[in-house]
Structure formats: C-alpha cells, structure tokens
Amino acid sequence: MPALRCGSKIIECEGVIFDKDGTLIDSFKIWPDLIKARVKILQREIGFDNEMARLLEKTMGLNEGGIIRRSPIVVGSREQTAAAMATMLFVYRGIPWDAGMEKVNRAFDLCDQEMGLACQAQPFPGAQQTLKNLFEAGFKLAVATNDDMERTYALMEYAGLAPYLHAYACRNEVERAKPAPDLIYLVCRRLGLDAGQCIMVGDSPLDIQMGMNAGVYMNVRVLGRALCKEEITGSNVITINYITNIIPFLL
Known part of the structure; x- marks a missing residue:
C-alpha cells in the first residue's frame, strides 16, 4: 500500500490536506x-x-x-x-x-x-512535482485555506497545481475560520475520507492547531517564516524543512 516518508517519519494515510499560502504558494x-x-x-x-x-x-x-x-x-x-x-x-x-x-x-x-x-500564483520550488508524485501514487489531495473559493481556484490553476487536487475547502464556505476544524471536516467530506485517514500540511500555527482540533492522523509542520520550530508540538506533529520532503513510496 502507498505510504509517505516525511523526513524520517513513515506515515500511512489516504489523504493529504495542504494549506495554500506559505505552504504551496510562496506568499x-x-x-x-x-x-x-x-x-x-x-x-x-x-x-x-x-x-x-x-x-x-x-x-x-x-x-x-x-x-x-x-x-x-x-x-x-x-x-x-x-x-x-x-x-x-x-x-x-x-x-x-x-x-x-x-x-x-x-x-x-x-x-x-x-x-x-x-x-500572485508563485508555487514553491518543487511543489508541483511533489503534488504530481502524490497524485500518481494514489493519494487524495486537497487544499484547506482561509482564502475564498474563487481566488483559490484561480491561484491553483495559475500555479499549475490544480490538476493534482481532488477537493478544496475555503473560508467563505464554512462558519468558522482556522484554527477551528470546519475546513478539514468539509474537505474530508468532499474527499470521502475521515479526518483520521488524512494528514494536514501547513506552515502556520493555525494550520497545525486546526489539524489537531479536527483529529487528523498527523500534522506536518513546514518550517518557514510563519512558524518557528518551537511552536505547536505534540505526539502527532512532525516537522519538515520543505514540502519536497513529503515523498510517496510503497510499503
């Protein structure tokens, strides 16, 4: 079955939920x-x-x-x-x-x-190839963002990431913004998965807290200018330096 290598950690999951700004897009x-x-x-x-x-x-x-x-x-x-x-x-x-x-x-x-x-749609180096690799390995991929739907769709199209995304959840579709779990609950319904079958990947403390509130299997912190290594720790939180550190492989 497909699994993920995130740094030194091996993760078995079916869905990968990404934040947009600061994670996929170099905001x-x-x-x-x-x-x-x-x-x-x-x-x-x-x-x-x-x-x-x-x-x-x-x-x-x-x-x-x-x-x-x-x-x-x-x-x-x-x-x-x-x-x-x-x-x-x-x-x-x-x-x-x-x-x-x-x-x-x-x-x-x-x-x-x-x-x-x-x-405004400037993906991080390697983001497109990372999503393509995950998509081709059979993972369901989604974006959960505090941005609105129209802008998110357009930005993902311009960035060349849209072909690899199965679902979106945006701020104007839910009652509560991050770090409430609403975005993850919505996008998981659209993926046909439970939160526990997914991981959350983000660069902000709000992304990680949202994942923890929703009960995702693992939260992956991408270190960047929005998040310090010391922020948001826990048994289901791991840290990577770059999005390209998320690598699919077969167990």
Missing part, C-alpha cells in the same frame, strides 16, 4: 507587493496621506523588515484582514466601520483585477 515573496498595491488603490479611492498609508500597510502585516509573523495577512482570512483595515480607517479617519469594510473590500477586488492573479 511571503508575493505579499509585500500585494499589500502596497492594496493600500495604493485604497489611497486613490478615498484619499489619505503617506503616513496613513504606512500605518495601513503595517496593519496588514508589512513593515520595514518585511512581512510580520502572525500578522493579519499571515494568519487571518481575507475578511479578517479587511476588518483590521476598516478598523484603522474608523479610528484614524472617522470612516464608519461598515462603510470602511465596503471600501477596503472594493480595493482588494480592484487590486486582484489590476495586478492579476497570475503574478
């Missing part, structure tokens, strides 16, 4: 330009000075040193990131919060249109 490389573009469009739409622009960039998660770990863009959903922005507009500009949400969401949508999603 930390993309996010600085995305954040700046979102703020520039919002500045164009409603008008504010450059000091406010820098504050809004930091609110999303960008400062002089790059992307801030565990900031809204890293661990939050698109909706949560927009809410943080709307709160800043309410506090510093006096824009009613609901009106601010409408303006921020419009700016996010305009940003995707003007930048295009193709430039």
Whole structure:
C-alpha cells in the first residue's frame, strides 16, 4: 500500500490536506507587493496621506523588515484582514466601520483585477512535482485555506497545481475560520475520507492547531517564516524543512 516518508517519519494515510499560502504558494515573496498595491488603490479611492498609508500597510502585516509573523495577512482570512483595515480607517479617519469594510473590500477586488492573479500564483520550488508524485501514487489531495473559493481556484490553476487536487475547502464556505476544524471536516467530506485517514500540511500555527482540533492522523509542520520550530508540538506533529520532503513510496 502507498505510504509517505516525511523526513524520517513513515506515515500511512489516504489523504493529504495542504494549506495554500506559505505552504504551496510562496506568499511571503508575493505579499509585500500585494499589500502596497492594496493600500495604493485604497489611497486613490478615498484619499489619505503617506503616513496613513504606512500605518495601513503595517496593519496588514508589512513593515520595514518585511512581512510580520502572525500578522493579519499571515494568519487571518481575507475578511479578517479587511476588518483590521476598516478598523484603522474608523479610528484614524472617522470612516464608519461598515462603510470602511465596503471600501477596503472594493480595493482588494480592484487590486486582484489590476495586478492579476497570475503574478500572485508563485508555487514553491518543487511543489508541483511533489503534488504530481502524490497524485500518481494514489493519494487524495486537497487544499484547506482561509482564502475564498474563487481566488483559490484561480491561484491553483495559475500555479499549475490544480490538476493534482481532488477537493478544496475555503473560508467563505464554512462558519468558522482556522484554527477551528470546519475546513478539514468539509474537505474530508468532499474527499470521502475521515479526518483520521488524512494528514494536514501547513506552515502556520493555525494550520497545525486546526489539524489537531479536527483529529487528523498527523500534522506536518513546514518550517518557514510563519512558524518557528518551537511552536505547536505534540505526539502527532512532525516537522519538515520543505514540502519536497513529503515523498510517496510503497510499503
């Protein structure tokens, strides 16, 4: 039967559930330009000075040193990131919060249109080959993400990963975002598997906590800029350095 080698660990499972940003897609490389573009469009739409622009960039998660770990863009959903922005507009500009949400969401949508999603779909080196190998070995593969469905489908298509994915679960389809188990429960139903037959692969503490809350067989931490080695430990948590360390083989 097929099994996985994750670092030095041998795992028997049927499904592999991946986080998207920071796990399959090199989001930390993309996010600085995305954040700046979102703020520039919002500045164009409603008008504010450059000091406010820098504050809004930091609110999303960008400062002089790059992307801030565990900031809204890293661990939050698109909706949560927009809410943080709307709160800043309410506090510093006096824009009613609901009106601010409408303006921020419009700016996010305009940003995707003007930048295009193709430039945001940069997979990590080896991600496509890793998914292809797992797919051909007979594993059921899925993505569970705090992003919305339309963007996720498009990004996976542009990244060349969609042909190897059997199912998706996205934030706009469930009641609760990560680290609640809702996304995993949904994607497991779509895969026709129980959570205990799957592993969760992610780079964020929220990914690993979600997997633990859902009762997956094993949680695989991919070390990156969102997760330190010391964060989230347990008997069903293992650590790998790169997604290419997930290798299928026959027992």
